[in-house]
Amino acid sequence: MPIQEIFFYLFSVIMVTAATLVISVRNPVYSILFLILTFFSAAALWIMLEAEFLGIVLVLVYVGAVMVLFLFVIMMLNINQSRVNEGFVKNLPLGIGVALVMLAEVLMVLWYKSQTGTDTYPLPVPHEQGYSNTAEIGERLFTAYLWPFEIAGIVLLVAIVAAIALSLRHREGVKTQSIPLQVSTEKRDRLEVIDMPVEHVENN
Amino acid sequence: MDAILEFAWLLIRIVLYTLLPLILLVAYYTYAERRVIGAMQARIGPNRIGPWGLFQPFADVIKLLLKEIILPKEANRYLFLIAPILSIAPAFAVWAVVPVGEGMVWADLNAGVIYILALSSMGVYGIILAGWASNSKYALLGAMRSAAQVVSYEIAMGFSLLGVLVLAGSLNLQEIVNAQAGGMLDWYWLPLLPMFAIYIIAGLAETNRAPFDMAEGESEIVAGFHVEYAGAAFAVFFLAEYANMILISALTAIFFFGGWLSPFEGWAFLGDSWLRQSSVFWFMGKLAFFMFNFLWIRATFPRYRYDQVMRLGWKVFIPITMVWVLVAAMFVFNGIVVRGA
Known part of the structure; x- marks a missing residue:
């Protein structure tokens, strides 16, 4: 078995196991950690497919930023596990429905493949050594896909502005510190040197 | 076999x-x-x-x-022991792509810069998990401060590297160094002076060093996230912190100070002396300078207040770096700095 296949199965097994554990472990912090492991294995698989830029960005964005915030929130909330489990029976029919739809989709893909034969999907040919995946993505993004790329950026910007606008509220009677005022404060604003005659205390 | x-x-x-x-x-x-x-x-x-x-x-x-490794009674024992490993592993793994001299690098990645950003953002898990697993209020407070701080300063750090990428036209660290050839006035600290300053300051914040050592804050939260750790487990956190400081120093030297290039490259009157040759010793010298810088700053400045740290990161550094990315692009567009050379 070539070394690529060994690594592929290794990462796949880790990924599927970790993904299963995300939804089956009881402690939400463990769930997050297994989700991180899932992302990592996915990134490893992408790097094996010569998509090293996407693989590393997956780690950078999801593991490095999004999951940190998830962990942050879960640590702050101190979730009560019994209340989380309460919804299980109630949402079970919906969950089974979604699972069946996904199963049907997977089976359709398999059926389609069995009809057309796997030969219609040739194995990807590895690129020669000087090939830069990163440069290729940059070129495509800023030529062929410029508009979708820019529109996605605007949509994200709108989402940020909307999130801030929703959470920003001015409350009456709240004392806040004005940092420019604090920084620009000078010695004479805070300190007063008083001329005071020396008091003589009688020692006994 | x-x-x-x-x-x-x-x-x-x-x-x-x-x-x-x-x-x-x-x-x-x-x-x-x-x-x-x-x-x-x-x-x-x-x-x-x-x-x-x-x-x-x-x-x-x-x-x-x-010394004995003390496990607190109410601590989560697995995460408590995994946390130090999670903080040391990325600190070492980043060195895979850091070139110390011409060709002296383990993996000459084309996506080297984002590899560095991705792995250095992993280090925060060690701190968060240590704080949470310790089951102690000081540790949790330190972990939350550190998480917020590291995530915020990562953005400023990433943006200041964006300037380097615009000028060098590559994500490969060796190419970034070679793009700075020509003597110390051709290094990127000059056209990217604000970003260079921000990178150094954000580096202090990323490694949780004074004056941004909010995660430890001895006078406020005892020792922050590693207050419950003792013996070898504490030593690993210590090792990770210092390894990260060395890493940030090395990266500052590579991105802004020409890595292993000689500062006197273009000075013809020096003749063929070793001073004009690029060598790993120049890199070591620059590394030592930036490492000294960390100590110098620690001895000089008092600790920032927490809200001011966050304000500095979000409201001062990120806007400055955003503007300077545009300025760097103008430099390249108008030929003031030739891209990649």
Whole structure:
């Protein structure tokens, strides 16, 4: 078995196991950690497919930023596990429905493949050594896909502005510190040197 | 069989050429820190063990390793023990793509810069998990401060590297260094001066060093996230912090100070002297300078207040870096700085 296949199965097994554990472990912090492991294995698989830029960005964005915030929130909330489990029976029919739809989709893909034969999907040919995946993505993004790329950026910007606008509220009677005022404060604003005659205390 | 032997030999070389020197450097960095800050504060510092106290780091390591690792009763024991490993592993793994000299790098990645950003953002998990698993209020407070701070300053750091990428036109660290050839006025600290300053300051915040050591904050939250750790587990956190400081120094040298390039490259009157040759010694010199910088800053500035740290990151650094990315693009567009040369 070539070394690529060994690594592929290794990462796949880790990924599927970790993904299963995300939804089956009881402690939400463990769930997050297994989700991180899932992302990592996915990134490893992408790097094996010569998509090293996407693989590393997956780690950078999801593991490095999004999951940190998830962990942050879960640590702050101190979730009560019994209340989380309460919804299980109630949402079970919906969950089974979604699972069946996904199963049907997977089976359709398999059926389609069995009809057309796997030969219609040739194995990807590895690129020669000087090939830069990163440069290729940059070129495509800023030529062929410029508009979708820019529109996605605007949509994200709108989402940020909307999130801030929703959470920003001015409350009456709240004392806040004005940092420019604090920084620009000078010695004479805070300190007063008083001329005071020396008091003589009688020692006994 | 040959493949396995080759792999084993590669591992041995990685340990010999990178890990061992790094750990020794960390050991003597802690010694240098105590001596340098001692000198700055008109004290002596450690001077008892060996000549001038030179064996002090080994005494410290032996002491820490012989101590008991205390597991708090209510702590989550798995995460408590995994956390130090999670903080040291990324600090070492980043060195895979850091070139110390021409061609002296383990993996010459085309996406080297984002690899560095991705892995250095992993280090925060060690801190968060240590804080959470300790089941102690000080540790949790330190972990939350640190998480918020590291995530915020990562953005400023990433944006300041964006300027370097615009000028160098590459994500490969060797190409970034080679793009700065031509002497010290061609290095990127000059066209990217605000970003250079921001990178150094954000580096302090990323490594949780003074004046941004909110995660530890001895006078406020005892010792922050590692308050419950003792012995070897604490030593690993210590090692990770210093390894990260060395890493940030090395990266500053590579991105803004021309890596292994000589500062006098273009000075023809020096003749063929070694001063004009690029060599790994120039890199070491720059590394030592930026490492000293960390100690100098620690001895000089008082700790920031927490809300001011966050304000500085979000409201000052990120806007400045955003503007300077545009300025750097204008430099390239108008030919003031030739891209990649």
